Amino acid sequence: MSRAETRRAQTQRSARRAPSGRGKPAKGGAGGGKRTGIRRFFTWKTILGTFFGLILLLMAAAIILYFSVDEPTDPNKSATLQSNTYQYADGSVMARTGQMNRENVTIDKIPEDVRTAFIAIENKSFYKDRGIDVMGVARGLFNTVRGKGTAGGSTITQQYVKNYYLTQDQSPTRKLRELVISLKVDQRMEKDDILVGYLNTNFYGRNAYGIQAAAQAFYGVDSDKLTLEQGAYLASVIQAPSQYDLATAGPNGTRLVNIRFNAVLDNMVEMGKLDPAKRKTMTLPPPIKPKPRPGMDGQKGYLIQAANDEMEEQGIKEGEIAAGGWNIVLNIDPKKQKALEEAVNEELESKLDRKDTKNRPQDQSVQAGATSVDPKTGAIVAMYGGQGLTEKSESNALRTDYQPGSTFKPVVLAAALQENATTQDDKPITPNTLYDGTSRRPVKGSKVPFAPQNQDDRNFGDPMITVQGATDFSVNSVYAQMIVDVGPEKVKKTALALGMKDRRGWPDDQPAMALGTMSANTVEMAGVYATFDNHGKKVTPTIIKKAEHKEGKFTPRQAIGAQAISRKSADTVTKVLTGVVNDEGGSGNKVRSSAYEAAGKTGTTEKNVAGWFTGFTPELVTVVAMFGEDPTTHTQVTLTGTAGGGRAGGSTFPAAIWKTYTLAALKGKETAEFELKEADMGASQAPTRSASPTPSTTPSTTPSTSGTPTGSQSPSPTPTKSGSKPPTPTTSPTTSPDPTKTNGPKPPDPFLLYTSPIPRYSSLSLITYYSLKCGGCVG
Structure with missing residues (x-):
């Protein structure tokens, strides 16, 4: 081929x-x-097509996700929970209440360099980014793998969103929602608002949520007093609060928090926010030792109770207070508060045996309450509410279920002076006006029959005694007649003007009202006597100095008001009450001291269920009360037998507490004398009276409450000049004149309960009997 x-x-x-x-x-x-x-499949066309297809798919998914995820309208529950902070008048923290130890602050309360410290370690691009930082997320993952803690994976906006709107769950779904919401939050909010929200919602350890609570927990200061170094430490500790707390950290935790602290400062230098030379001088400031969170122990619970009550009276609802976020500064002086608590413990609690229910049953029933007020400002500077909230849930200082007894008598005198009242024989009522001091003498001019017995059923005078003497010895028959002379309705008007409350059961037209048969608490009575001390200008005691809330407004009550009674009337009452303390035999002479000039009045209620001493100096008005309350039934019971003794009235434990407290509260201060230039004692009259008060020997046809104690010290023969101090201070101002040198019988031991046969009431109806029943309200 x-x-x-x-x-x-x-x-x-x-x-x-x-x-x-x-x-x-x-x-x-x-x-x-x-x-x-x-x-x-791996041609350049298929690869390129797949890439762009994925991009388009991701963009579509992102758009769908963006519009399907809504920004929450409400924060999570824990983000809004805050504590209420209560401070003493000097600014020191007394207590924090609430489920969450947090107090939100505004951005101006956080120093700028402290804010920058958080930005430097958490999100250097914060003021430039759009709320998320993809590179930051990648860097955070890389650092987590390497075990380094120098940068976080989330922006500050993302962390704020997580803290404020979401949860700490680490699921991919939560992370996606966080990214979308962060974009929306960044569009809606100012960067400074996001930053302060972040700082207020972080957990810092030591049960501290938010930078204010953290500043207090770690350095004992408010957030606006933080230094840059302290702020840098707080910015460091949030990554691992328990591990990085230097007070409890181990070697590794200490090493890591130091690395992070130095990274904060180095990053600030890199950002141009810190001078390199200054940076070299900075060291980590050790935090203070952890302290238990201030709570409701001791008297704190009662003080908080009083503050909350006052806020509610001013229109702040209970729910608004409970929601938290309040910073409340009280008028309480921590030194005076401590002095009051120590005085109660020394003069009362240390003498009680609350565990010996067999031999000392009465000690279980004793309750004490007290309020101390600055008469010039109306500030409640100290308050005693009881043994503690665990023993008694309501404050004895605020309770109104007991009568004030004879501490009300000065109100009757004030009304008489203010109304220019006259006696039944048209003589003006002044401190020198004479009244019949016979015990059980029926009052004249009253529509309601009343014939109260005096202390130990004694007659005072022969039979006349001055109003000054009747006040010194707390003579019931005189004041029962005086309120009829003035008019019970006018006395009530004066009482309300002085600050007492018109509660249910006020005996409008009853002469027994002169003996304090209405209800009152220690705060009210402190206000009444502070008004006397303040020359008649009304004083409304207030425990709150100021209260602030980011979203609320509170205006403290006006403590000093207009003239409630004339200065002449107020100064005259004060002058008379100095006699109660200074005159020999005055019911309040147990509080007499050369360290101060004082005025005051005792009060003991029917059946000896309450004893009061209300006294004041030019600087301080203090009301001390003790109450008999059955711990099981909460009924009123007698105080007789307290501390194993006899009668326990206003001149016993309350007066002793008052004196011990006042001496401590005024220690080291130059005390003043009363300025009573307008006091008018009236024309001087010498009462015709026997050498000493004598028991009533005239059979009485009017009833009296048998066995009623007085609470007043037994009177001595001759009162000294009203308002004068004893010529020589004694170590025991309670010493009475030798009863053997008088012509009358020896006064009974004030600690022995007086008892007498109950008289027959054959000619009296039960209605009349009960209208006369308060004849035993004495002292």
Whole structure:
């Protein structure tokens, strides 16, 4: 076969092998072979198409996600919980209440360099980014793998969103929602608002949520007093609060928090926010030792109770207070508060045996309450509410279920002076006006029969005694007549003007009202006597100095008001009450001291269920009361037998507490004397009276309450000049004149309960009997 024939044969065979209709060889490789299997998908067209397809798919998913995830309208529950902070008048923290130890602050309460410290370690691009930082997330993951803690994976906006709106759950779904909400929050909010929200919602350890609570927990200061170094430590500790707390950290925790602290400062230098030379001088400031969170122990619970009550009276609802976020500064002086608590413990609690129910049953029933007020400002500077909230849930200082007894008598005198009242024989009522001091003498001019007995059923005078003497010795028969002379309705008007409350059961037209048969608490009575001390300008005691809330407003009550009674009337009452303390035999002479000038009045109620001493100096008005309350039934019971003794009235434990407290509260201070230039004692009259009060020997047809104690000290023969101090201070101002030198009988031991037979009431109806029953309200 020739060569030409051979070539034709080969061509024919190749043609037969070629695909039908196609004479072109396949591309790719010798012999025109094609790609098979997975290789045929990896062309540049398929790869490029897939890439752009994924991009479009992700963009579509992002758009759908953005519009499907709404920004929450309400924060999570824990983000809004705050504590209420209560401070003493000097600014020191007394207590924090609430489920969450948090107090939100505004951005101006956080120093700028402290804010920058958090930005430097958490999110250097905070003021430039859009709320998320993809590179930051990647960097955070990388650092987590490496075990480094120099940068976080989330922006400050993301962390704020997580803290404020979401939870600490680490699921992918929560993370996606966090990213979307962060974008929306960044569009809606100012950067400074996001930053302060972040700082207020962080957990810092030591049960501290928010930078204010953290500043107090770690350094004992408010957030606006933080230094840069302290702020840098707080910015460091949030990454691992328990591990990085230097007070409890181990070697590794200490090393790591120091690394992070230095990273904060180095980053600030890098950002141009810190001078490199200054940076070299900075060291980590050790935090203070952890302290238990201030709570409701001791008297704190009662003080908080009083503050909350006052806020509610001013229109702040209970729910608004309970929601937290309040910073409440009280008028309480911590030194005076401590002095009052110590005085109660020393003069009362230390003498009681509350565990010996067999031999000292009465001690279980004793309750004490007290309020101390600055008469110039109306500030409640100290308050005693009881043994503690665990023993008694309501404050004895605020209770109104007991009568004030004879501490009300000065109100009757004030009304008489203010109304220019006269006696039944038209003589003006002044401190020197004479009254019949006979015990059980029926009052004249009253529509309601009343014939009260005096202390220990004694007659005072022969039979006349001055109003000053009747006040010194707390003579019931005189004041029962005086309130009739003035008019009970006018006395009530004066009482309300002085600050007492018109509660249910006020005996409008009853002469027994002179003996304090209405209800009152220690705060009210402190206000009444502070008004006397303040020359008649009304004093409304207030425990709150100021209260602030980010979203609330509170205006403390006006403590000093207008003239309630004239200065002349107020100063005259004060002058008379100095006699109660200074005159020999005065019911309040147990509190007499050369350290101060004082005025005051005792009060003991019917059946000896309550004893009061209300006293004041030019600087301080203090009301001390003790109550008999059955611990099981909460009924009123007698105080007789307290501390294993006898009668326990206003001149006993309350007066002792008052003196001990006042001496401590005024220690080291220059005390003043009363300015009573307008006091008018009236024309001087010498009473015709026997050498000493004598028991009534005239049979009485009017009833009296048998066994009623007085609480007043037994009177001595001759009162000294009203308001004068004893010529020589004694170590025991309670000493009475020697009864053997008088013409009368020896006064009974004031601690012994007086008892007498119950008189027959054959000619009296039960209605009349009960109208006379308060004849036993004495002292």
